[in-house]
Amino acid sequence: MSKRLYIATLFLLMPVALAFAQPADTYKALVKQNNNELDSAMFYIDRSVVNDGKEDAQTWMIRGFIYKAVYKEREKGNRESKARSTSVESYLRSLELDTAKEFADQSRNGLSFLSNTYYNDAALSVNVDEYESSQVAYKRYKEIAKFLDPNKRFDAEDVKYYSVLGSSVFSVLYDRGGPDAEKYRDLALECYHKVLQIDSNQFGANYNIGVLYYNMGVQIMTNIPEDTPIPEIDSYQEKALDLFAISEPSLLRAYSINPYRREIYIALAGIYFARGDMTKHKIWIDKLRALDKLLEEQPELNQALRDFNETVADINKFVQDNGRLPSLSTENFAEKSMAKWMERVRVDKTNGHLPNSSIEKLEAIPGWTWD
Amino acid sequence: MKKLLIIALLSVGFVFQGMAQDEVVDVNARVKALYIYNFSKNVDWPKSYKKGNFVIGVIGNEAVYKKLIELYSTKTIGAQPIEIKQFSKSSDIKGCHLIYVANSRSSSLPSIVKAQSGTSALVIGENDDALGQGAVINFLFSDQKLKFTISKKNADKRDLFIGQNLEKWALSVER
Numbered sequence: 214m215s216k217r218l219y220i221a222t223l224f225l226l227m228p229v230a231l232a233f234a235q236p237a238d239t240y241k242a243l244v245k246q247n248n249n250e251l252d253s254a255m256f257y258i259d260r261s262v263v264n265d266g267k268e269d270a271q272t273w274m275i276r277g278f279i280y281k282a283v284y285k286e287r288e289k290g291n292r293e294s295k296a297r298s299t300s301v302e303s304y305l306r307s308l309e310l311d312t313a314k315e316f317a318d319q320s321r322n323g324l325s326f327l328s329n330t331y332y333n334d335a336a337l338s339v340n341v342d343e344y345e346s347s348q349v350a351y352k353r354y355k356e357i358a359k360f361l362d363p364n365k366r367f368d369a370e371d372v373k374y375y376s377v378l379g380s381s382v383f384s385v386l387y388d389r390g391g392p393d394a395e396k397y398r399d400l401a402l403e404c405y406h407k408v409l410q411i412d413s414n415q416f417g418a419n420y421n422i423g424v425l426y427y428n429m430g431v432q433i434m435t436n437i438p439e440d441t442p443i444p445e446i447d448s449y450q451e452k453a454l455d456l457f458a459i460s461e462p463s464l465l466r467a468y469s470i471n472p473y474r475r476e477i478y479i480a481l482a483g484i485y486f487a488r489g490d491m492t493k494h495k496i497w498i499d500k501l502r503a504l505d506k507l508l509e510e511q512p513e514l515n516q517a518l519r520d521f522n523e524t525v526a527d528i529n530k531f532v533q534d535n536g537r538l539p540s541l542s543t544e545n546f547a548e549k550s551m552a553k554w555m556e557r558v559r560v561d562k563t564n565g566h567l568p569n570s571s572i573e574k575l576e577a578i579p580g581w582t583w584d
Numbered sequence: 585m586k587k588l589l590i591i592a593l594l595s596v597g598f599v600f601q602g603m604a605q606d607e608v609v610d611v612n613a614r615v616k617a618l619y620i621y622n623f624s625k626n627v628d629w630p631k632s633y634k635k636g637n638f639v640i641g642v643i644g645n646e647a648v649y650k651k652l653i654e655l656y657s658t659k660t661i662g663a664q665p666i667e668i669k670q671f672s673k674s675s676d677i678k679g680c681h682l683i684y685v686a687n688s689r690s691s692s693l694p695s696i697v698k699a700q701s702g703t704s705a706l707v708i709g710e711n712d713d714a715l716g717q718g719a720v721i722n723f724l725f726s727d728q729k730l731k732f733t734i735s736k737k738n739a740d741k742r743d744l745f746i747g748q749n750l751e752k753w754a755l756s757v758e759r
Contacts, residue, residue, distance in 0.1 A: 434611035439655040443622050443753040446615060450729045453611070483608045489725025498608070 236265035239272040246279045251286060254279045262303075270311035274320050277304035281323055284330075290544060292334050292346045301327050301357060321361055328357035337544065339378050340553065341397060347378065368411045376417050379404030381553075383421055398425060416470040420477065423464035427480040430456035434487065457484040473514045475504055524554055525574050532579050559583055613647035615730050616723060617655055620648075620684060623706065623721060624661045628745035629681055630704050638664035639679055641705075643671045643696070644686030674699065682706045685719070693717050704742045708732075715758055720744060724755070731755040 238261035246254035258266075258276045266272030280300035288294035304320040304327075311317055335351035338344070351374055358365055383401040402425060408418035430453040437449045461484055468477045482497035508515045528551050531539050539551035558575060561567045562583060575581055620640060638661040642649040652668045659666050661681075671677050674692045683705050685693050690711040697707055697718030709719035715735040720742065722733045735758040739746050751757050 431609050431611055435609065435614055437614055437618060439618070439621070439659075441618055443619065443750075446618050446622075447729060450615065454728055479608055483611065486608060487611045488728040489612075489730065490728075494608075 236261045236269060236272055238264065239266050239269065239275055242279060243275055246275075246282060251279070251283050255283065268310060270307045270316055273303050273307035273310060274316040274323075277301070277307060277320060277323050281327065284327075289330075292338060292343075292350060297327055297330065301353075305360070324357055324361055328354050328361070331357065335374065337549070339374075339381050341382050344378060344382060344400065372408050372411050372415060375404040375407045376415065379408070379421065380417065383425070398429070401425065414466070414470060416467055419463045419467040419470065420474060423460045423467055424476060424480060426456045426460035427464070427484060430454070430460065430487070431483065453487065457487060460484060471516065473504070473508070473516055475501060475508070478504060521571060522574070524551070525578065527551060528555070528578055538578070538580050538582075610647040612730055613645070613651045614655075616645075616648045616684070617651035619723070619730070619732060620652065620682065620708065621656050621659075623708070623750065624666070624682060626747035626750040627706060627739075628747070629706075630743045633681055633704055634662070634664065636664065637667035638662075638681050639667045639669060641669050641671055641677050641680035641683040642686070643674060643677070643683065643692065644689035645684075646670075648684060648686065677705075680705045682708065684708045685710070685714075687711055690714070693719060700742075704744055706739070706742065706744055720746075726755055734758065 238257040242254045242257035242261060245251075245257060258272070258279050261269075261272050262276055277300045280296045280303060283296040284294050284300060288296050291297075301324065304323045307316055307320045311320070331350045331354035335347045335354060338347035338350065340347075355367055358367075379401045382397045382404070402422065405418040405422045405425075408415050409422070413419075433449055433453040433456070437446060441449070460480065464477050464481050464484075467474070468481070478497050478501035482494050482501060485491070485493035485497060512518060527547075528539060531548065531551060539548045539555065541549060541552040541556065543549050543552070558567060558571070562572060624638065624640070640652060640656075642652065649668065649670045656666050657668055669680070674689075674696045677683060677696060677699065680700075681704075683696065683700065685696055685707065687710040690709065693707070693709050693711070693714060694717045700707060706721065707719045708721045708723065709715070709717065710723035711717075712724070714722035715733060715738065718738055720735055720738045722735075724731060724733060732754055733756045734746060734751060734754045736746060736751075737758060746757075
């Protein structure tokens with residue numbers, strides 16, 4: 214329902230409401246809101262809900278409506294908007310008081326709108342710098358959506374949300390490092406474990422858990438201090454082997470879902486090598502060579518290459534439509550995602566992890582820079 | 585207000601950014617280098633070996649050679665600067681305190697042991713029969729961990745004194 218139509222409906226209801234002794238401040242607030250005098254509207258409605266309108270469902274519904282307007286007018290994009298949370302609380306209070314369900318539809322519509330704004334905030338802030346507010350917003354979205362539909366299931370949304378959150382944190386884990394690396398790693402793992410609780414056959418979560426634990430084990434083994442005495446070498450090995458033991462089943466599950474990711478073969482071969490199981494190590498090295506041959510013959514099977522090419526195509530399309538490269542400062546979700554991806558491939562190039570063929574494709578994008 | 589599609593993120597490749605190493609990492613190379621350094625500190629060589637550089641020879645396994653260079657080429661054993669040498673031919677091995685013969689070069693172990701007879705070179709092997717073939721120390725896996733065994737008999741033949749701690753840390757000691 215559009216804002217204009219909604220207000221008109223409220224005014225149609227007003228004479229009836231007045232006949233039922235609507236609190237005076239509620240009426241004044243509505244008039245002020247209709248004149249777009251939002252500060253006055255808030256003043257009257259806030260006064261009403263602590264006085265005559267305290268137990269009045271319509272007053273609370275109108276308060277929700279006014280604060281929603283304030284949010285849209287003044288605080289849109291503010292992840293911690295107080296107007297929005299006041300609006301939600303007001304609609305919820307209205308529904309609680311509205312035993313006759315006179316205003317339930319308006320309140321529910323308002324809540325539905327607001328829950329989607331929380332969802333969008335969660336989606337827009339899925340990144341390593343804002344992940345905490347993203348999680349708060351996602352939780353709020355689910356609370357409201359669950360209130361509106363107690364039977365609603367969030368499994369599919371949770372899988373998507375936590376996969377993306379985990380991966381966006383994971384993606385910067387190795388780029389940023391430093392004291393926060395452990396925090397990012399733990400958050401990524403927490404996200405992937407949540408995904409697997411819902412769908413144990415989710416490839417991305419299995420793959421990333423497997424690779425994360427494998428890398429953690431390798432990091433331990435390759436960073437044992439040079440002066441370590443023999444008894445302590447043993448305990449480093451034990452720690453790494455424990456991590457490999459967690460990694461192995463996830464990698465094997467990921468392999469059974471998608472056998473075309475060469476990193477899985479590398480990690481499994483590495484785990485068996487570390488354990489001194491040269492028979493299994495050789496099996497996975499042989500499989501890796503066979504996979505490399507297959508991917509050379511059928512490059513369309515290479516998922517990483519496909520992802521890369523699709524993203525380059527998306528960016529080319531964006532540049533064609535907008536005459537510029539995607540920017541990180543945008544609020545547009547898709548554009549921001551592309552800009553972040555570009556940022557990451559630039560880091561990959563700096564670190565020497567980008568093949569020449571990929572560099573050529575990126576440099577062919579009009580206006581591409583490595584800065 | 586429509587919900588944005590979170591799935592859009594997936595299409596720009598966030599999911600699979602975490603990369604394993606490009607190729608299999610020889611995680612055991614560092615462990616072997618650490619062990620070799622510890623052996624150097626816990627074995628006593630005859631007096632004639634206590635001057636000049638402390639020479640560690642490596643035959644096979646480039647990764648172990650590189651780790652030894654990276655970690656220990658500027659260190660000393662007592663007052664002796666460590667020198668790491670890589671040999672491609674066993675006949676070139678000379679003047680080493682310690683010789684590591686990688687598993688891939690195990691077939692050369694008997695001839696290396698023979699060529700080093702009369703010296704106090706501590707030969708380290710890594711195959712099931714290395715001690716039987718004359719090595720003083722052998723690398724092996726036990727409970728998935730890299731460990732080592734010692735032949736006291738072979739050490740005695742070379743006038744090497746194995747420290748008590750090293751014997752204690754070994755998986756087994758042949759006497």
